[in-house]
Amino acid sequence: MLAATVSAFAQAASAPSSPAKKELVRKVLQLQQQAIEGTAQALVEQPAARLLQQAGMALQTRVPAEKREEVAKAIQADAKKFADEVMPLMRERAVGLGPTTIGPLLEERFTEDELKQLAGWLESPVVRRYQQLAPEMEKALSEKLIGDTRATIEPKLQALQQSIGQRLGAPGAPADAASGKKTIPPAPKASAAKK
Template sequence: MKNVWVFALLALAGSAQADTSAAKKELVAKVLQLQQPAIEQAARTLAERPALLVLQQAGQALQSRVAADKREAIAKEIQADTKKYLDEAVPLVRERAIKLAPATVGVLLEERFSEEELKQLIAILESPINRKYSEMGGEMHKGLIEKLVAETKAAVEPKMRALEQSVTKRLGLPMAPAPGASGAARPAKAASK
């Protein structure tokens, strides 16, 4: 008879735990739903990063290796290629991030937050003040970055050029002509031979 009562108590405790777990899973799902814009933005940033690097390298190559009269046309072609990449890659990465979130972020939320903490987190995420602050995030970031670039560009650009020259030299690559260097000196030099 004792065994029956112990078994019944264990079964009752197990079902209570399952109910708690189901409630907690619902709370985690709600947090993930509220965080979906941030998850999508992280995915977008991840997909865009390689394209930005390619564009940066292409911009440098356009200036140093492409004739001035061909730059605009090639730049437009590169922009079209980049747009095609982004149109394909961003939705792919975004959809995958949304699918992975429950198994990654969701698991961490379940492990590290109690139900009460999840309820509090949801209240914070749903608060009008948090929404207002979150909506300002891009604007605040953009403002800071623009000001930072403006104030540090003159100091950082020479250091970046020195680094590029050092790396180019160490790799044994031909040095790119200095910006603004005219190709007119070359023909005159060749004519004097």
């Protein structure tokens, strides 16, 4: 009896989806295009933001005060150029991959009736408004969270960076300062900032 149940389940799982189910999957993917594009955008913005954060810290120690603003603007321009070049490619590719990556998961894990319900829910004006508001809500929370915790977190982050620098034997780490040896960290390579 167990073998018959397993066999029936395997046949059902490997059976091709109906045209109606495939159309529902296509509709759900279309309704989720903004979220798919958002994933691509995050994949571009997160590493760029980390690089900008690292550059901001390096500016304070490696660039003379009178040149910091100019260098910061140049770095911002490089980051914008990167995003402008990469973002359209990532969005287009993400939307193109949706049917072959997300589509099979939807077909496999949702029944036709569930896909109808999901599409109806995604088409709801309330859900659309909520999805449109989501980036603004995330930004508001992030800004407030960073503002409220910066004074506590930054010293801990700097201590972590110093600890890591000491463990790696990086020049300019507190061990060098204690020995009286003055070290100047090397300036970042221009080509590395543009990649």
